[in-house]
Amino acid sequence: MARKPLIAGNWKMHLTVAQGVELAEQLAPVADAYSDREVMVAPPFTALHAVTAAVKGSKLHVGSQNVCWEKQGAFTGEISPVMLQDLHVGMAIIGHSERRQIFGESDEMINKRVLGALEHGLVPVFCIGETLEEREADKTFTVLEQQITDGLQGVNEKQMESVVIAYEPVWAIGTGKTATKEQAQEVHAFIRQLLEEKMNKNVAKRVRILYGGSVKPENVDALMAQPDIDGALVGGAALQFESFSRIIKFT
Ligand code: 13P
DSSP, X not given: OOOOOEEEXXXXXXXXXXXXXXXXXXXXXXXXXXXXXXXXXXXXXXHHHHHHHHTTTSSOEEEESXXXXXXXXXXXXXXXXHHHHHTTOOEEEESXXXXXXXXXXXXXXXXXHHHHHHHTTOEEEXXXXXXXXXXXXXXXXXXXXXXXXXXTTTOOHHHHTXXXXXXXOGGGSSSSOOOOHHHHHHHHHHHHHHHHHHXXXXXXXXXXXXXXXXXOXXXXXXXXXXXXXXXXXXXXXXXXXXXXXXXXXXX
């Protein structure tokens, strides 16, 4: 079964409710028109409800930017998977490098989030990536292997088929420095090989691996033409209709 490309927009800490609804309403018909690919937007928590309501009935997926592993309780500042289900949010970005670096989320915590999401039927968009320092020290593959081993601990083969992996080299996020298509493809092929070794060939073939880090209308076509790049996780360029819709329409 061919992997269906997924173009995901991570709005990070941007956009008011009104701006988010306007953008999502513009994007919904584009997502509907391009049925050979999936499109997702991840608004900040404040806009999730309004955005899901605004795009109801369209194919545009709405995701969250994080999710807790517990259903409810004393977890100040967290959002539970059940609360997301209540809003018909079907996907959750987990382990973004900004969560890891700025907010100190560990592989262990990220693993709990992934397992919690899966338990409640949410598709985890599990993010991994090396820093510039790690790349320059030739540690890229070691770091990614560690993040995958620890972050996906306890995920079984069946569950793994619904997990989306997003490779986002930290040095390419918000910097305008995209990994070259060759650099990205090399890492994506490595990740797929690792999935085959850790799970099996079938899982490796089915799991979608997105690239993120300065994806723009100008570079999306070349990235998407790589055999192991199955989509994009877009930050800055996902905040405007013109640029994000062009990215959705990659050829
Ligand atoms: P930019 O596209 O702004 O580099 O951000 C990438 C990203 O972090 C998406 O999650």
